[in-house]
Amino acid sequence: MRQPLNQPHQRKPAHLAWVWFFFIIIITF
Numbered sequence: 001m002r003q004p005l006n007q008p009h010q011r012k013p014a015h016l017a018w019v020w021f022f023f024i025i026i027i028t029f
Helices: 011-028
Strands: none
Touching: none
8 A cells, every 4th residue: 555556557456456355344244
């Protein structure tokens, strides 16, 4: 997350962030 999201090549980290986000939500419920 340190790297700016302006670079199109940095799509994998963003995708992993969404995966972790949903994963945490699922665990919370």
